[in-house]
Amino acid sequence: MQGSTAGLGPVTVAYERQGTGEPLILLHGVGHHRQAWDAIVPLLAGQYETITIDLPGFGDSPDLEPAVPRDLQTAAAWLGAVLSELGAERPHVVGHSLGGLIALHLGQAGLARSVTALAPAGFWTDTERRRTYAMLTAARHSVRLLPDTAMVRLAHTATARTALAGTLYGRPDSCPPETLIADLRALRDAIAFGATLRAGRAPNLFTGDIPEVPVTIAWGARDRILPPRQAARARAMIPGARLVHLPDCGHIPMNDAPDLVARVILEAIPSAVADE
Known part of the structure; x- marks a missing residue:
């Protein structure tokens, strides 16, 4: 699928759709791919149309063109264009690590009905x-x-x-x-x-609140890549967010506890619908 927005060239991503119902977008982390969600999708596809996406330069997606900036606002813009092409206007969005940070930006931009972020990147000290x-x-x-x-x-x-x-x-x-x-x-x-890590050195990767979108932040208690103490910083930034601890889970909780992660996602979405 190819999406383009004003001032940017086209961005092409590989994706996979399963199930029927409201669209539910699943975004992976740095160095990962859309198959990160393989254990989760069967637990969601009976109620939602799941769309897993390879971010540019990961999995089967080609990298961004050199002229396309790698900042998060630009990522939200081109991803919004991709979602429009997919016919997934303002979907529920779930993201992990880098994908969680992007999901929060989509919520802030008004492009998501709800956001579930698993160990979102960017709430670290230097x-x-x-x-x-x-x-x-x-x-x-x-x-x-x-x-x-x-x-x-x-x-x-x-x-x-x-x-x-x-x-x-x-x-x-x-x-x-x-x-x-x-x-x-x-x-x-x-x-x-490498380019993604370099872009992540920018300060203040997430600032402000997401006051009009239901947000759930979930963090593995045994996460060594992004320690769970960072969850408190994310919650302080987004005080209305629901915070969920994932016991015995590391940085990739989708593999450690797929049933638990699927339940967290499903519990977050009804609250989003009820709040509309």
């Missing part, structure tokens, strides 16, 4: 950001040095899964090998990884 970047960069560097055949072999042992993904998951030993392999390949092949 020291925390540097630590997060160091962990993500180290993980990407490690997987890029690892031959694919070795990665596949290691992913099928619980001990190696813990070593490969202990920083990402709260329960790495229980992560299905195929899921881990797909996630590591997505991290390895993410062509927009």
Whole structure:
């Protein structure tokens, strides 16, 4: 799907639709892909039309053209154009990490009926950001040095899964090998990884409130990439937000506890409808 907005060239994204009902957009984090939601979509598609999207430069989506800025306001603009092309006007939006931060901006721009943000990026101190970047960069560097055949072999042992993904998951030993392999390949092949981290060095990635859109912020209690103490900062910025703690979940709670995450999303959406 290609979307364009005034002053920007076209932006092309890969996407997948499932289910019927009101549109529900699912946005992944940095170094990830739309398959991040594979365990969640079947739990939602019976009530909503789920649309999972590969952000530019991740998964199957080509990177942004050099002339397209990588700031969050621009991301909300071109994503709004993509949603319009998809016929998903003002959908419910769920985002994880980078996708959670983008989802909050969509809500602030009036482009979302409700927002559910799982460990949204951007509520860090500068020291925390540097630590997060160091962990993500180290993980990407490690997987890029690892031959694919070795990665596949290691992913099928619980001990190696813990070593490969202990920083990402709260329960790495229980992560299905195929899921881990797909996630590591997505991290390895993410062509927009470096440019996205550079853009994330900008100050004040989110400011202001989202007073007219129901917002839920959920955070894994065992998140090592974005520590759960950052949830309080997000709640202070958006005082009307509903804050949910995800016990035993790491940075990617969709893999650690898909049933719990799906329940959080479904509970957030009815409250959005009731508040309209």
